[in-house]
Amino acid sequence: MLPSILLLFPLLVAATSGFHVLERRDSAPAGFTRIGSPQEDQVLSLRLALTQGNITGLHDTVYAISTPGNSRYGNYLTREEVTEFVAPSSETLSSVNSWLASNNLTASPITTARDWLLVNMTVSQANALLVADFSTFQSDATNETVIRTLSYSVPAILKSSIEWVHPTISFPQAKSSRPPSSLKRPTTAASAQPPASSVSADCRMNSSWTPVCLQELYGIPSTPAKPTTDLFGVSGFDNDFANLRDLQTFLEIYRPDMNPNTTFGLITLDGGLNNQLPGGAGLTGNPDTQYAVGLTNGVPVTFISTGTLPDDLLVEMLDQANYLVSLENPPRTILNTETPQLESLLSSPQIAISMCNAYAQLAARGVSYIVQTNIWGAGSVPIPDCKSFDASFPATCPFVTAVGATEFNNDEPEEVASQFSGGGFSDLFKRPKYQDSAVSGYLKATDNTDSSAFNVSGRAIPDVAAIAAISWIFDGGVVDFLEATEYSATIFASIVALLNNERIAAGKPGLGFLNPLIYSNGDAFNDMKTGSNPGCNTPGFNSTVGWDPVTGFGSPSYPRLQDVCSKL
Structure with missing residues (x-):
């Protein structure tokens, strides 16, 4: 004793x-x-x-300036005004x-x-x-x-x-593994071929989605973006670097219409680096920057490398958010595809609450912050004996936009929900008002899932979805295939960066915190009505008409989103 x-x-x-x-x-x-x-x-x-000092007041302000139709819409705060709140x-x-x-x-x-x-x-x-x-x-x-x-x-x-x-009672959480992929074996860059002219058919058959395929799938413009000073920030954590030579090879193969010397900027904090040595690039920073540059075609992309803190990934992410809030002109679009953390394994909920409040500050500054959900379906964990669905943070924070995954099955003509698309309901954050109608409608219309396995009143994810399968260049010119929700987030964030760029070039404010706009314009997305995300020995959630916890409102239609944004 x-x-x-x-x-x-x-x-x-x-x-x-x-x-x-x-x-x-x-x-x-x-x-x-x-x-x-x-x-x-x-x-x-x-x-x-x-x-x-007044975090509730900050939250109220964020919803006011981010909701279309509100008289304060688009009137984002300065860093000094945010400081007054917090x-x-x-x-x-x-x-x-x-x-x-x-x-x-x-x-x-x-x-x-x-x-x-x-x-x-x-x-x-x-x-x-x-x-x-x-x-x-x-x-x-x-x-x-x-x-x-x-x-x-x-x-x-x-x-x-x-x-x-x-750090006191909070212990580090291991990174999740990506789901196995056997859809394509690596080939050398020299043998890789640009997409054929029949893009749609080729993309559906080949399973991996190059920039040209994505342009046709989602209606993304191929012409250069108008020059602005706005930035598209791509996050890098835990020594996951982005390689400039690999980007050049990627552009030569997949965007031959672009200048292959197009590059990205670099911001470092907490001792962050961007190692350009062979083998230094990672599974996040490298493909994220390649698709960010390749899809936005002229929007200035900046890689934000945050140094590795001892066993403290969440604090690295918090430091990045606080740094961005402090900038006079932060990037209008931020992508963070770092491995999500399971809510149930967060030793202290306080760190998630503090981080979410930091994301609210970014929303107040007019930043569109985009993250992935997870890669293990409704359960969010590859554990056969899990007892309940486990949502992932930071996707569950109400002030970020969470992206799930879609796919094409064999030669089927329609995009469907991916079975590994993470989705569900938060146990930490209550459901925000902007998604009340959509989520309540889903819960009333479906009875396929045991509600005892999740918190029906929690913040629901994802908000939207996109194709998860991409081709990328790694380690000095090798072409590989990857499939995970983080690449869905990269694709969606690139579309948002283009929309923000168009608005800023026209003298309008950026889109800022996206979710109130998304939930009031669900018809601007391609609705996924087929598929599910099984987990915890259950069928998981079903994808259905309207919003669902597999693909949110679905994948983006650039022309429809462009039309919505032009009227704001």
């Missing part, structure tokens, strides 16, 4: 000395084992999330800094709003400050170690000032 008593001791102290337990968990997540205690003088870099009160800042100073610690602000503070302290100081027991845990899968605690506390007087501290 002695070890159990020792583990409970910090909680007993917190309960008897004017401290409030901010977060706790009963044990480390499956796959992690406590192997001992770190050196007491080892330095930890802890982030304190302070209570934001900046902590002076009392909050004063009390938190005084508490730290009394423990001989100093905080550095991470954001201009000062709602995030960074404090470096030793393990010994952290244990004393937070009434915690920081220990070393090892991943059974990778043998990598992390320092975490199972609970931590703050003075009770500060419980309304500090929302959470990180």
Whole structure:
């Protein structure tokens, strides 16, 4: 019994000395084992999330400026105006800094709003400050170690000032595997051929969708975009790089009408790089930039490389969002196809809430932020004994646009839902009003799914969908085939970047946060009425008329979307 008593001791102290337990968990997540205690003088870099001043007011403003027909539509906020909403009160800042100073610690602000503070302290100081027991845990899968605690506390007087501290009880989540693909074997670039003239028939038969095929499928213009200063940002995390030489080869093969020397810009943060050495490119950054450049034809594309933080992918994503909010003129379209995180495996829901609030700030700035859902259907996990459907974050955040997957079956003439398209309902975020009518209609019209397996009142995903199968160039000129929802998101984001570019070239504001526009213009999409996304030993959800949790409203029709946008 002695070890159990020792583990409970910090909680007993917190309960008897004017401290409030901010977060706790009963044990480390499956796959992690406590192997001992770190050196007491080892330095930890802890982030304190302070209570934001008026986050509800920010959310209300986002919906107003993003909803067509509202008198404020398109009146996006400056970074200073966003700061006014999220900046902590002076009392909050004063009390938190005084508490730290009394423990001989100093905080550095991470954001201009000062709602995030960074404090470096030793393990010994952290244990004393937070009434915690920081220990070393090892991943059974990778043998990598992390320092975490199972609970931590703050003075009770500060419980309304500090929302959470990180990293504390949150453990890293392994990346999902992509579904196996045997549809095409790699070939050398020299033997690859441009698409034949009968594009539609060839694309349906070949299964992989090149830029020319996508132009015909979705009505995407092939002519160069009008020159503007607006940017299309493509995200890169965890040392997943984009190769310039591979882009040139891609354009030579698949867009011979474009200048093969067309390139992309680079933004780095948190020590990010863009390694151009052989083998340095990844399965995300490389195909994402190739299709972003190849589909938008003249829209300036920028690769945003965020450095790898120790076991902290979600904080990398949060840092990127906070950085973009701070820019005077952020890119109007941002693509993030990083592997989604399962909501049920998020050690702390607070990190998802904070990230979603950061995406709300981007929405307030007029940014269209686009992500993928997941690749394992309704269950979102390749686990045969899963008990309930598990939605993926950040797709479940109400302030991003989530993209599912479609496909063509053999030589069938119609696009249908892909069986691995992630979709479902959030357990963290309630359903936003903009999707009430569409989602309620689906739930009333279908009875194919056991509602006990998901939260019917949660934010529903996806919002839209697109083809998931692409051809790309990797490692010095090898042509390969890939299929996953992240490439669906890349295709849809490229279309949005073109629409934003057209509006800005015409002197209009960008589209900003897309979802209110999407849910009021469902007929601008190609409705998928066939297919399902089985998961957890169930048929999953069915694709049906109108919105559904497999393909959302369906795949984009550029001409119809262009017509909608021209009337805004």
